[in-house]
Amino acid sequence: MLEIDELSVSYRSGKKMIHALGPINLKVAPGDIYALIGPSGCGKSTFLHVLSDIIKDYTGQVTLNGESLNSKKHDIGFIPQNFGLLPWKNVQKNCLLSLRIKKQRIDASLTERIDYIMNKLNIHSLKDRYPRELSGGQKQRVAIARAFIMNPDLLLMDEPFSALDALTREEAQELFIDIWNQYRTTTIFVTHSIEEAIYMGKKIAILSHCPGTVVEVIDNPLFNTENLRENEEYLKLSTHLRNVVKKGWQI
Ligand SMILES: Nc1ncnc2c1ncn2[C@@H]1O[C@H](COP(=O)(O)OP(=O)(O)OP(=O)(O)O)[C@@H](O)[C@H]1O
DSSP, X not given: OEEEEEEEEEEEETTEEEEEXXXXXXXXXXXXXXXXXXOTTSSHHHHHHHHTTSOOOOEEEEEETTEEOOTTXXXXXXXXXXXXOOTTSOHHHHHHHHHHHXXXXXXXXXXXXXXHHHHHTTXXXXXXXXXXXXXXXXXXXXXXXXXXXXXXXXXXEESTTTTSOHHHHHHHHHHHHHHHHHHXXXXXXXXXXXXXHHHHOSEEEEEOSSSBOEEEEEEOTTTTOTTGGGSHHHHHHHHHHXXXXXXXXXX
């Protein structure tokens, strides 16, 4: 369980402090996928930076499985907007990077997991290539493979599909959900797309203007539904979300 209690973040800018986020209160159950939507500058990236332990200067409490969040104790996967692949390492080495950092021995069951994930994402044939030799969709598949191979306690994604064209994006979203269904990794992702939030978010958390606080958490009945747009509920939920945006991110 990820528990966020009265989390607030301020940045120092010269002599002034800028209150960028919070207070945020949220409980994320194991196996949840949260889609986080909110206006530009409300603190979404700041929030992910706290959860990935990049920002340590905050008030409030963040615990994962009962312990204060700490990247030394917890395995936290992060897929940034630009996929975060190291350009000087080939696909195979990028995928195994976190295991090497943790000095994890690659035994038979881990080899099976790696093979399963690489096959599922269809990147076996790309394993000797470097990131510059890959298309955007291929880079995205490598980034997803790397995150799931690591088997993180928490997976964070910052607009992971926004750089892809519409068809590649849909394919990458489907592959993500397909592989997530196998491992049920607790995931929080930021998106600007209402459709992506409805397709991929088991829960949808809406943040207010800066400093972002949680305006509403929606239990999404349409999570992982095929032919989403043809579903009657889709129109209702997307209209509700668009109304929240129109009202200035309030309900
Ligand atoms: N290093 C910093 N120093 C001072 N202020 C900052 C810093 N980083 C972010 N901010 C401010 O904190 C607030 C939250 O920024 P953040 O990048 O988290 O928002 P965001 O919701 O991710 O935005 P976007 O959707 O536009 O990417 C903004 O008002 C921003 O101007």
